[in-house]
Amino acid sequence: MIEDFNERYSELLNYFNARLGEYLKDIETQPSVLGESMKYSILLGGKRIRPVIMYAVGQALGIERELITPYAIAMELIHTYSLIHDDLPEMDNDDFRRGKPSNHKVFGAGNAVLAGDGLLNTAYSLLFGECFKGSENISAAKFICDAAGIYGMIAGQSADLLHENDSEPDENVLNYIYENKTGKLIMASAIVPSVLASGKYYSELKEFGRRLGLLFQLTDDILDVCGDFSNLGKSIGKDKAEGKLTAVSLYGIDGSKLRVDIIGDDCYTILDGLDCDVSFLYGLVDFVKSRLR
């Protein structure tokens, strides 16, 4: 079962990376540094969890991969822009990302700002192109845009910045940051295929996506304390050193792990209620949980 999951994950990952590679090949900018800095960050690799979720939910709902691909690429462009801007000295000030120097360490902060702007704008240029196909495509594009925006991811980043040096951890603030900063794009990844499939299992997938995002963020926080640089590819212990509000600072490691189990069970329960092949989605929940092992 787990072997089968890993195989399917690799297959989806390879499929996405091939499509992404084709897409990026056509991007040639003047000056070249603009395109190079954009490609540097997006080609650092990673799990591509958002595209994989999209393809996996799409598969369960019977949506062709080809229809998902532009949304998956746009999502990864947006995710990458957010990492570049998050890593900037005036934001999280992170020198490493996926084990490599972060964008501004390689290209300078000015170019990193523009690389992020360029990735965000390119994502929407791609999605406007999809809009000609029909109103479901417009809805899916707008959904991603709203998830990435000032009532979604950017709100989470803003709250994160505002509460960076809070002396007392606050559960409501933490939940708000998690739900928006990481959660909204992961939730959107689960919903976009539903929107493209005329809203099939929309509310169930919304709840599933919300919880999967939370699970992802919880395991991330625990790994910041218990992980190591070679596995994680970014600086370890940075949250605590910066006095950052995280699940671990609020619940402790054991309390956070308990929450991982509870939310994982919630995910299973939601999937139990869907009448389609969700075996890979169960696997995805286990995959996120297994990062802690």
Place this chain on the structure above:
Amino acid sequence: MIEDFNERYSELLNYFNARLGEYLKDIETQPSVLGESMKYSILLGGKRIRPVIMYAVGQALGIERELITPYAIAMELIHTYSLIHDDLPEMDNDDFRRGKPSNHKVFGAGNAVLAGDGLLNTAYSLLFGECFKGSENISAAKFICDAAGIYGMIAGQSADLLHENDSEPDENVLNYIYENKTGKLIMASAIVPSVLASGKYYSELKEFGRRLGLLFQLTDDILDVCGDFSNLGKSIGKDKAEGKLTAVSLYGIDGSKLRVDIIGDDCYTILDGLDCDVSFLYGLVDFVKSRLR
């Protein structure tokens, strides 16, 4: 004639500012600093030249104002985001904008990055909403997005950053920066109403917009040398102090003024060929030129 122009400009400006105010009123973010920093910069005022061009061309082509408004607002949101990111310490490092402290001087660089990201994303959220109206609306939205992107404004910003400290001014580089950094959004402002009017006078308006953008940038460069802070609302002589490539460094003041006259005449010639009421557009050309008086 000039009095009539000023009256019509004020009327369009007031109309746009009222629509913009209504739109912004509904924006309330958590944390509030995100929305406040976005509104701070967009409410600094200014000539709103891009929205005014859109309404003016729309009027000439017989397009209702109400149809133009979402595109005019999106355009101003995008223009404002570009100013905020341009003013950042790692970019142009400008402390003033429209006579007030620039965004990062008030809210800090981290919040300024997010204010810019938020404005850009909000513009596209608005435009995706317009896409449901029909394929011309999608084309107009995509046109703005492409003009703002990595083959448009962002390319111009990237070139500007790259060539900031060139010892020798290069005409090709300067033209590329002008055409993209300032030019593309102004050109898009002239074209969007044409796209909404099934492409009426598309190529003429594209050429008109291109030249109007150039005219605008030329007068801006001359004003950086000859203007004063109270009129311009930003630091004077900054281009030269930073060794920046401008029309003045390349052609001198007289040479730049000569180019203003030539390009202004080109604008008139294009307008002469249009069979609709373009009196206000002639006035717009004079208005941009008159900044030098």
